[in-house]
Amino acid sequence: MERRALRSGRFTWEHIRRNWGLYLLMLPAMAIFICFTYLPMYGVIIAFKDFKPARGIWGSAWAGLKYFERYFNSYMFTNTIVNTLVISLYTLAATFPLPILLALMCNQMYARRFKKFFQVSTYLPHFISTVVMCGMIIMFLSPSSGMIPKLLSLAGIQTGDLMGNAGAFSSIYVWTEVWQHVGWDSIMYIAALSAIDPQLYEAAEVDGANKWQKIGAIDIPMLVPTMVTLFILRCGSLLGVGFEKVYLLQNDLNIARSEIISTYLYKMGLKSNQYSYSAAIGLFNNVVNFVILILVNGISKKISDTSLF
Amino acid sequence: MSTAAAKHGNHIRKTSADRTFDIIIYTVAALMTLIALYPMYFIVIASISDPNLVARGDVLLWPKRFSLEGYQYLFSMGNLWRGYGNTVLYTLAGTLIMLAVNIPVAYSLSRKDLVGRGFFTFFFIFPMFFGGGLIPTFIILNNTFNMVDTFRVMVLPFSVISYYIVVARTFFQTSLPGELWDAAQIDGCGNLRYFFQVVLPLSKAILAVIALWAAVGHWNSYFNAMIYLRSPEKYPLQLVMRNILINNEMAASAMTGSAAADINRKANLIKYGAIVVSSLPIMTMYPFVQKYFNQGVMIGALKG
Numbered sequence: 369m370e371r372r373a374l375r376s377g378r379f380t381w382e383h384i385r386r387n388w389g390l391y392l393l394m395l396p397a398m399a400i401f402i403c404f405t406y407l408p409m410y411g412v413i414i415a416f417k418d419f420k421p422a423r424g425i426w427g428s429a430w431a432g433l434k435y436f437e438r439y440f441n442s443y444m445f446t447n448t449i450v451n452t453l454v455i456s457l458y459t460l461a462a463t464f465p466l467p468i469l470l471a472l473m474c475n476q477m478y479a480r481r482f483k484k485f486f487q488v489s490t491y492l493p494h495f496i497s498t499v500v501m502c503g504m505i506i507m508f509l510s511p512s513s514g515m516i517p518k519l520l521s522l523a524g525i526q527t528g529d530l531m532g533n534a535g536a537f538s539s540i541y542v543w544t545e546v547w548q549h550v551g552w553d554s555i556m557y558i559a560a561l562s563a564i565d566p567q568l569y570e571a572a573e574v575d576g577a578n579k580w581q582k583i584g585a586i587d588i589p590m591l592v593p594t595m596v597t598l599f600i601l602r603c604g605s606l607l608g609v610g611f612e613k614v615y616l617l618q619n620d621l622n623i624a625r626s627e628i629i630s631t632y633l634y635k636m637g638l639k640s641n642q643y644s645y646s647a648a649i650g651l652f653n654n655v656v657n658f659v660i661l662i663l664v665n666g667i668s669k670k671i672s673d674t675s676l677f
Numbered sequence: 678m679s680t681a682a683a684k685h686g687n688h689i690r691k692t693s694a695d696r697t698f699d700i701i702i703y704t705v706a707a708l709m710t711l712i713a714l715y716p717m718y719f720i721v722i723a724s725i726s727d728p729n730l731v732a733r734g735d736v737l738l739w740p741k742r743f744s745l746e747g748y749q750y751l752f753s754m755g756n757l758w759r760g761y762g763n764t765v766l767y768t769l770a771g772t773l774i775m776l777a778v779n780i781p782v783a784y785s786l787s788r789k790d791l792v793g794r795g796f797f798t799f800f801f802i803f804p805m806f807f808g809g810g811l812i813p814t815f816i817i818l819n820n821t822f823n824m825v826d827t828f829r830v831m832v833l834p835f836s837v838i839s840y841y842i843v844v845a846r847t848f849f850q851t852s853l854p855g856e857l858w859d860a861a862q863i864d865g866c867g868n869l870r871y872f873f874q875v876v877l878p879l880s881k882a883i884l885a886v887i888a889l890w891a892a893v894g895h896w897n898s899y900f901n902a903m904i905y906l907r908s909p910e911k912y913p914l915q916l917v918m919r920n921i922l923i924n925n926e927m928a929a930s931a932m933t934g935s936a937a938a939d940i941n942r943k944a945n946l947i948k949y950g951a952i953v954v955s956s957l958p959i960m961t962m963y964p965f966v967q968k969y970f971n972q973g974v975m976i977g978a979l980k981g
Binding site: 380383384387388389390391392393394396397398400401403404405406407408409410411412414419421424425470473474476477479482485486488489490491492493495496497498499500502503504506507508512513515518547551555556559578579580604611612616630633634637638643646647650651653654657658661 | 692694695698699702703705706709710712713714716717719720731732733734737777778779781782784785786788790791792797800801804806807808809810811812813814815816817818820821822833834835836837842867868869872893896897898899900904915916918919921922923945948952955956959960963964967970971975
């Protein structure tokens with residue numbers, strides 16, 4: 369009955385009227401999204417204007433590409449892009465494969481209690497807030513009282529002030545990120561592995577496969593779709609390195625390597641009130657992210673048949 | 678699954694290569710557990726030890742010269758507790774609003790007979806991949822809605838989360854049999870009554886997942902508060918924590934009359950205790966509700 373209703377215009381209208389409740393259920397969220405998410409997307413036109421708060425978004429005079437040119441020509445352009453890319457590619461290289469390894473490992477453990485304890489322990493750091501995490505990083509790396517310089521000096525490595533060392537910034541960011549999220553990020557892979565039919569393993573054993581061979585021939589191929597989906601998503605936010613953690617770890621000594629697009633944009637926009645300039649940087653950033661996402665998604669559709677949309 | 682595990686463990690005779698494999702796996706896992714837990718354990722023992730010994734690096738494995746001095750100072754810090762109260766408020770209100778706006782959308786989108794389903798799905802998913810950005814959002818919230826430095830800015834504007842909608846929609850699609858709605862219709866049950874009296878009671882698992890995610894998100898976030906709040910008496914816990922941990926701003930009230938060296942010592946003392954106090958609710962809750970958290974991630978992993 370419903371299929372027939374959908375076919376002709378009059379019945380479609382009838383069907384909408386009978387199901388008005390479904391639209392009512394969406395109404396609050398739609399109103400919120402229009403006001404606070406879609407309206408700002410329209411507000412992005414201030415990137416092409418000389419925004420004056422008194423004259424409003426529409427009333428401000430057009431400025432063309434002035435603010436984009438200013439960003440592309442400023443010395444902060446290369447600086448922020450390079451820093452952002454270094455941190456994000458380094459993060460991707462470390463935090464993408466490690467959860468897969470962890471999941472493969474977890475899948476090989478048969479001591480149930482130990483496995484459970486192992487999982488809960490590795491998930492736990494995920495729930496530490498960014499502020500507390502950064503506070504811990506600064507305390508643990510402190511050259512006078514931190515435990516990490518102490519441990520390293522026992523091993524004969526003198527580190528000096530790591531938080532003040534611009535060259536160490538990306539490594540500090542990435543490896544603390546691994547510590548905090550590797551367990552949590554492995555959950556999806558563990559779920560995918562637990563869905564594997566045990567008969568596959570039995571068949572492989574009959575054929576005389578050892579554990580390494582079973583991982584290579586069964587586990588990893590089964591994880592590929594999950595890997596591809598997560599990889600596309602990660603690529604879509606390459607220029608979107610988390611503001612929150614970088615901003616808190618920044619200081620005057622490491623700023624040369626820690627000023628990324630989002631922190632620079634925040635300082636320009638809300639600290640020195642250069643709204644249009646900052647909106648232009650933000651728009652540039654979002655467009656690049658979006659294009660990368662579409663590209664990677666398209667490529668993946670071609671080669672692996674897995675895609676987001 | 679347990680029978681498969683048993684087979685792996687006993688039934689097949691282990692080769693020596695497989696035994697080496699097991700030894701490697703369990704050693705690495707034990708090491709990783711240690712690395713994951715030790716920093717958190719250290720914070721706890723440092724918070725109840727003599728701060729001078731902590732600063733010298735003498736406290737490593739267990740508390741030394743037990744002292745609750747840090748916690749005593751913490752209890753006298755008005756701004757920390759005000760922040761705590763604010764965060765509880767923001768978390769409760771914010772979580773309720775998130776449930777109230779995201780779950781109904783997810784249900785509507787899960788209905789295959791929704792006319793305009795493609796359009797609405799796009800409408801709710803697109804912001805996952807593109808947005809106006811920080812500055813336009815700030816201008817709209819500040820100039821159009823006058824929301825800066827209000828209670829509602831902390832709970833309302835960012836309450837629609839595309840990811841939650843996707844996860845809940847997948848849940849409804851996979852766990853509610855289509856015949857149920859057909860039967861309800863025959864009994865003359867409308868969409869709204871069906872949603873509230875049939876769908877919601879059957880969906881406690883997904884409600885728990887979204888509520889927990891939303892609550893943890895609110896509890897741990899500082900970004901929106903930093904951008905949109907001005908008056909310190911509205912600050913949530915995480916902003917107060919930022920002042921204590923990162924900006925090293927100590928509550929002068931707790932410190933009056935102390936010598937400079939002493940202030941420094943107490944500043945460090947307070948940090949450990951503050952971390953414990955601010956993280957305790959989530960950390961202690963997690964092991965009991967982890968089932969729900971993990972379930973949610975797995976629902977999200979299904980393609981819908």
